[in-house]
Amino acid sequence: MGTGTPVIHDVVGIGFGPSNLSLATALEEHSANVPEHPLTAAFFERQPSFGWHRNMLLPSTTMQVSFLKDLATFRNPSSRFSFVSYLHASDRLANFANTHTFFPTRQEFHQYLEWVEANFTDHVSYNSEVTGIALPPDATPGPDQYLQIEVRDRGGSGTRLVNARNVTVSTGLVPHMPVGVDSDDRVWHSSEFLDRFRQMDPHALKRVAVVGAGQSAAEIARFLYDSLHHAQVFAIVPSYGYSIADSTPFANKVFDPDAVDDYYFGTNRTRDAFWQYHKNTNYSVVDDDVIRDLHRRVYDEDVSGSRRMHFLNLSRVSDVKRAGNETRVSLESLLDTDSQDLDVDILVCATGYDSMDPSGLLGDLDRYCLRDTSGRHQVGRDYRLVTVPPLSCGIYLQGGTEHTHGLTSSLLSNIAVRSGEIADSIAQRRAVDEPGAA
Template sequence: MRNREHEIYDVVGIGFGPSNLSLAIALEEYAASGPGNEMSAVFFERQSSFGWHRSMLLPSATMQISFLKDLVTFRNPTSSFSFIAYLHASGRLPQFVNNQDFFPTRQEFHQYLEWAQAQVADRVVYGSEVTSIRQPFSAAPQPPDRLLLEVADAAGRAGRVIEARNVVISTGLVPSMPAGTERDERVWHSSEFLEKYRRMNPRELRRVAVAGAGQSAAEITRFLYDELPHAQVFAAVPSYGYSVADDTPFANRIFDPEAVDDYYFGTEQTRGAFWRYHRNTNYSVVDGDVIRELYRRSYDDEVRGVSRLEFLNLTMVTGVKRVGAETRVSLQSGPDAEVRELNVDVLVCATGYDPMEPTGLLGDLDRLCLRDEAGRYRVERDYRIATSPESRCGIYLQGGTEHTHGLTSSLLSNIAVRSGEIVDSIVARRTA
């Protein structure tokens, strides 16, 4: 990277999770498809090494999508970067087939992602973060065909400015906490769960609470119940218990690549129907097996006459304060209900994420980005932000496009096809 600091890159990726990893592979395979197809690319990732939701790699936790929805298969079934290729390279392909399961553990899928990224690691600069993007001044009548990116190191020190013809932003979702609740050593978001849990002495955790109604909340509740046999576990669920995720075949078709077109080119009524009817495929829902396992644990407690697992249904966290060594959580069941206080050693907020928001990163460049009536970015079908004629460069989003591209925008289901479409767009605009 240092030897090529002054090169103008065809593509600069900001963030290097699964989405931009898939993009790096798509660029690699496009370059290998014929002479003259090479594109210079570099990716910046603020983490010191590759990692994807490491703090949720809980024992026995499985993926919610088929292994065939990997980094490449839906775009290129013959790719050497597929999950099947990884199993073959690892010597586990026959054993995996004998397992007769479409859903690998999250830990195994993470190993697959690490295996894939090792093959394109020469394109990635870890411990670095793009802090701003701007358009250079040009006295020519035509707008400049490049962007300037300020890159800082892990300590926040500005390192260098590089040039790019296209940027692909994939900085990930932002952890969301209940209103008035701040994270500290005893109040965690699910995104940091295992990291924080491993710092604790488990024997000191006697009363723990988990807030949330989705998959992460249920998995963490199960984990704490199993790992802390001496502890009481409270599950604050805003609904009346957990709701099952709809993973039936017809509902799953909304994650098909073709569904993106149906959403993007659909009417407002069509888009509303997507969310109204199919929100239960992914948001605030839990796999049926996990629900049954938790219910069985609760029922077994009743049979034994103990009360280790308590579900607080229709309950929201409304505040948290420290009282001595304890964490006092304020809970409310409904808007007019009396607030109840619960003393715990740890509160885990599995309360979801906010969408990726690149406005701060874009800075003054944001004024050239077009927005819709609701103030959201106008995003073209190829995931490129629509810009005014003053900008000729491509600014692509991997995430933050739910309002234009639908439910798969922040999910793994469509990353292979989406990355291919972005590469196709960059190639088409380069040769136009």
């Protein structure tokens, strides 16, 4: 390439969580199979280093997905990036087998992800936030078209433009706070939990509250109860009690790779059935062992006659007032018209996440991306946004496709297969543009 010719990557990946890390492995394996036409990639991640939900790496928390659903195995069972390869490299394969579990701790899975990531340090830039995607001013549709990706250096050295024929938007879920509640140094979303908790003097935390009915809420309630022996812990749940996550074998099939086709090519009735019958596999539900753990603690308190774990069920947060270190939480009962105020030292909102929405990054380009009658992006089976001229580059989504591809959109279950499908789509489209480059 001569001086002045811009470098154009085949793919720029926005975000470097498990989805784009899995894509990196798929691209690497593709390039190993077709060495004469490697696919070039660069990834940008706004965190200072690799991290997967670090603020929720609570002691003893386990994965909610089988270790076989790692970054690569379902796409390529002989991949060197599998969890089994990691165990082997760490000299723990035999001892892991002795644990008789499919569900490693999140700590161990995080180490696995870091082990894979170490292979791609040359391809990823940290502290690098993508702030927008655009076409160059006089872009015309066709094989020569490329996108300009604006990357802001969070270390303070300004912004730069990076060029690519395709982008994969994999920016993850967006924390959701209760309506009207803002986070600050005493009111936290669960996604900030450990960082914030470590900054506190634990002895100063005498009354703590967690709001939410899902896995994170239950895990945080258990953690606070076990870590703060002197504290009163309030679990505010809108339901009557925590509900169990259905992980039984027939229901779990909704996370199989085949289910994506059934969902994608199904009718609206098919898709409604998925949500109606199987929402309880993932949303606002808690693993059986965590529920039993918490219940054990409450029962032990019944026996001992001393109470510091308080369940405020059928309750919703209607208001939070903050003054200095004081936090007053107003609760509305769903049982009657009663309301009560609760004074706490910290309030943790484990109130879930909104799904990924690429609109902010797309900016002006969004008008070339088709939407369905409900205003949602149209997405091809290959996870590529459906676009119209002048936009002909590929914009792929890893996340934000619940409406088209179903329940696995924001989960780990299908990322090995999904990233393989995206890598294949990029390679096949390039082969059409440049015959011979499959």
